[in-house]
Amino acid sequence: MPATPPPSETEREFGPREQLAIWLLLGSAFVVMLNETIMGVALPRLMEDLEISAAAGQWLTTAFLLTMSVVIPITGLLIRRFTTRALFLTAMTLFTLGTLLSAVAPGFGLLLVGRVVQAGGTAIMMPLLMTTVTTLVPERQRGRLMGRIAIVMSVAPAIGPTISGLILQWLSWRWLFLVVLPIAALSLLLGLLRLPNVGQQTRIRIDVLSVLLAALGFGGLVYGLSSIGEQANGVETLPPAIPILLGLAALAVFVWRQLILQRSDRALLDLRTFLTRPFALSVVLFAFSMMALFGSLILLPIYVQQVLGYETLEAGLVLLPGGLLMGLLGPFVGRMVDVRGARSVLVPGSIVAAAALWSFGLLSDTSSIWQVLVSHLLLSLGLAGMFTPLFSVSLGSLPSRLASYGSATISTVQQVAGAAGTALFVTVMTLVSNQAAGSPDAVDPHALAAGTRAAFLLGGVAATIGAVIAFFVTEQPESRRV
Numbered sequence: 001m002p003a004t005p006p007p008s009e010t011e012r013e014f015g016p017r018e019q020l021a022i023w024l025l026l027g028s029a030f031v032v033m034l035n036e037t038i039m040g041v042a043l044p045r046l047m048e049d050l051e052i053s054a055a056a057g058q059w060l061t062t063a064f065l066l067t068m069s070v071v072i073p074i075t076g077l078l079i080r081r082f083t084t085r086a087l088f089l090t091a092m093t094l095f096t097l098g099t100l101l102s103a104v105a106p107g108f109g110l111l112l113v114g115r116v117v118q119a120g121g122t123a124i125m126m127p128l129l130m131t132t133v134t135t136l137v138p139e140r141q142r143g144r145l146m147g148r149i150a151i152v153m154s155v156a157p158a159i160g161p162t163i164s165g166l167i168l169q170w171l172s173w174r175w176l177f178l179v180v181l182p183i184a185a186l187s188l189l190l191g192l193l194r195l196p197n198v199g200q201q202t203r204i205r206i207d208v209l210s211v212l213l214a215a216l217g218f219g220g221l222v223y224g225l226s227s228i229g230e231q232a233n234g235v236e237t238l239p240p241a242i243p244i245l246l247g248l249a250a251l252a253v254f255v256w257r258q259l260i261l262q263r264s265d266r267a268l269l270d271l272r273t274f275l276t277r278p279f280a281l282s283v284v285l286f287a288f289s290m291m292a293l294f295g296s297l298i299l300l301p302i303y304v305q306q307v308l309g310y311e312t313l314e315a316g317l318v319l320l321p322g323g324l325l326m327g328l329l330g331p332f333v334g335r336m337v338d339v340r341g342a343r344s345v346l347v348p349g350s351i352v353a354a355a356a357l358w359s360f361g362l363l364s365d366t367s368s369i370w371q372v373l374v375s376h377l378l379l380s381l382g383l384a385g386m387f388t389p390l391f392s393v394s395l396g397s398l399p400s401r402l403a404s405y406g407s408a409t410i411s412t413v414q415q416v417a418g419a420a421g422t423a424l425f426v427t428v429m430t431l432v433s434n435q436a437a438g439s440p441d442a443v444d445p446h447a448l449a450a451g452t453r454a455a456f457l458l459g460g461v462a463a464t465i466g467a468v469i470a471f472f473v474t475e476q477p478e479s480r481r482v
Helices: 009-013 016-034 043-050 059-081 084-104 108-136 139-170 181-194 208-232 241-264 271-275 277-306 312-340 343-360 369-396 400-437 445-470
Strands: none
Touching (some): 016 084, 016 108, 016 181, 043 059, 059 108, 059 208, 084 108, 108 139, 108 369, 108 400, 139 277, 139 369, 208 400, 241 271, 271 277, 271 400, 277 312, 277 343, 277 369, 277 400, 277 445, 312 343, 343 369, 343 445
């Protein structure tokens, strides 16, 4: 009788200690990601209470995205250099401190500082979670864990506006932070007492020039894309072309620098991840998915309130069932990926998401709120079928030495794509609405509905291209991850 082969190193290590680490990371990541979209609905209240303009108030979201886009590219190197425990405590300390500053802020200045500090913690958390799962979890169980990450990445931003609307219906905007503060503090305390160190560390020198180029490149691109959406809403900003061109130029130099540094394993963001075809295609699909998610999150509340005439709370509640659906489907989709493979869920998911965006193109100023709800549920169903297999294929196709860089790359792409989706949807909606009304000062619900249709139809075209790409995404055999 042949001897039973010994379990792999990964399987031997995935015990209660490692499971505790992953559950702490999952819960904490959900809390920090919730804050990415919680401020949008609160902007009118903040403008009134703090006596600030829309241009100033918009910075509470823009500065958050900018900080994320600057810090995330660095996390791939940080994860290799510092322990899981040290990075987790740093991330949750920053997030808790930022939440406290925001809650007690006497004015706009300290509130903005608090949001930036919050974003610094958020930026570290997601790549840390993805890398830890990829490193520790055996391949046969990875789909289920990736399903839980998909819940964090998709549900937390989706329900942010709903929670914000519920709080603002009865309480001050400060409660947006006071509700989160004890949860963040508890996560920090649990991490301090119970979180173990997992994985191995490598002493690597940080290339300061790469950090500066990444900050200028990704920061400039996200700021420029966000400015397009702000200008479309009548907010005075720097001409978007300037930061976008500056960001693209810095990114070109950044790529050249990384290609040189990765020869000696010193790159800030190792680009050899893109030599793995499943990872490269998955990143493209991630971009399409995040554009659809964040574009719809910004557009649907505007449509529901300004076209259909509903209140802020009702607009937030329309998005809630879709967010809950993605959360409920996460574990089920994860099991499907483990049993039947990623493509069995990814391909139909991408087709459903494309169909949902096309269905949004049927909206008018006389549409029922139920039509919006059903279309958003359809989109949530499609995205739920995409996020989990994309996490599994993209990170699972990389060798362990590139896992941290892969997770940092995915998180960076998500931020840039989210900003791009917001800018694209809002700009198209505004331009078409103004044209339909004949004047920016005369936009009525009928014209605004026309702009909404145009934006979602363009999203439908992009999602259809993504659905075609999904057919070419294949899983990398473990023997080829070298």
